[in-house]
Amino acid sequence: MRIRALVSVVGLLLTAVAVDALAVTQVKSMRLWRAPDNTRLVFDLSGPVQHSVFTLTAPDRLVIDINGATLAAPLSVSTSNTPITSVRSAQRTPTDLRVVVDLKKSVTPKSFTLAPNAQYGNRLVVDLFDQEADAVTPPPTPPVATTPAVPVTPAQPAIKLTPVPNGKRDIVIAIDAGHGGEDPGASGSRGQHEKDIVLAIAKELQRQINSEKGFRAELTRTGDYFIPLRKRTEIARKKGADLFISIHADAAPSKAAFGASVFALSDRGATSETARWLADSENRSDLIGGAGNVSLDDKDRMLAGVLLDLSMTASLSSSLNVGQKVLGNMGRITPLHKQRVEQAGFMVLKSPDIPSILVETGFISNANEAAKLATPSHQQSLARSIHSGVRQFFQQNPPPGTYVAWLRDSGKIAQGPREHSVRPGETLAMIAVRYQVSVASLRSANSLKTDELKVGQHLNIPTTALAAQQ
Ligand SMILES: [Zn+2]
Secondary structure (H helix, E strand, O other): OHHHHHHHHHHHHHHHHHHHHHOOEEEEEEEEEEOOOEEEEEEEEOOOOEEEEEEEOOOOEEEEEEEOEEEOOOOOOOOOOOOEEEEEEEEEEOOEEEEEEEEOOOEEEEEEEEOOOOOOOOEEEEEEEEOHHHOOOOOOOOOOOOOOOOOOOOOOOOOOOOOOOOOOEOEEEEEEEOOEOOEOOOEOOOOOEHHHHHHHHHHHHHHHHHOOOOEEEEEOOOOOOOOOHHHHHHHHHHOOOOEEEEEEEEOOOOOOOOOEEEEEEOOOOOOOHHHHHHHHHHHOHHHHHOOOOOOHHHHHHHHHHHHOOHHHHHHHHHHHHHHHHHHHHHOOOOOEOOOOOEEEOOHHHOOOOOOEEEEEEEEOOOHHHHHHHOOHHHHHHHHHHHHHHHHHHHHHOOOOOEHHHHHHHOOOOOOOOEEEEOOOOOOHHHHHHHHOOOHHHHHHHOOOOOOOOOOOOEEEEOOHHHHHHO
């Protein structure tokens, strides 16, 4: 009796082991996202898999072998506007699945797997990059207006002025709609997705800015697809952006939290707990979308050096200035979460040479705000208030060589006083370079007896035309 019982226990164990070995991963569904230069396929899996990807020609097709997997349901997605004509699948062995993607033209594939996160389980991602010849080449953009990295020493009595270009180019505003594709961002209780709301606001803001002479707006993302955070700032730089605005509508652990906020990059630490929390959740975006294998630690170390750079100081000061103007205008149409520009370590704000702000248009986790954010009329008002802040900033601080600078210098727009609030480490020479004026004109405009500056001291900045005469 006792022996027979033991035997049957062993038998049960053996059965359990055998079942476990046979247990294969299920491919539960396939999602597709089309970006301007690639098509992303995401397979949702019940567990981890091994896979391989290769292409075949005549006709062009892509083969995706997923080992240790079976199909839970037929794969179906809309392939319109993609190089894909159809997707077929077959079981090569009882546990090896082959997916064949039929193509109109050849593509360059790149694939990787992603571990589960808060929103999704295991995933296999296959990116189909359009081939170079097919990619639409964007028109050439004017060079980026950066503050020249002139080596300056505080003791230098005068600094050579960089010649002001004579052109009348547009001021370029890069508008970045946060999240996208398989990264929906925050979600409201009625299923509103941050990625959709912010894209609508971004497009409206682009429309408004483009209707104003002297300005051009470029979107980093034009549809529902994912872009890694670093790529967003890269796109802005390629477009020759004078300002980068990232638009979000976020969630907070407290459902009662409400109001809009504007952020600039912090030089060290976040200015509030909310700021820290938001920065963490926004920066997580890359882990959701698949740029998580990039070592951010390295970049941060590199950025630590960049932060000390003169141009960073200049663009951070501009970021705070434009941010405050945007916040002031937003405060007229929606409640504010904080009255002043907050600072936090958002990845998308880390462009050393482009003033950058992140606008949280409201809390999607708050039922009232989520409902408002989804209305086109509120989206328009938000865009209008951001636009007003941007216009005010650039009318007071037009980059040299732009149409707005020309208008200003030829007296066609009222010249509001320009002011600069001195930041730690800044010298009179640095400020002169930044505003393209001479140190002498700064001294006389502020009746300075010495070149010593105090942090927080307000300086009047003379107009370019006036400064050039001195
Ligand atoms: Zn967001």
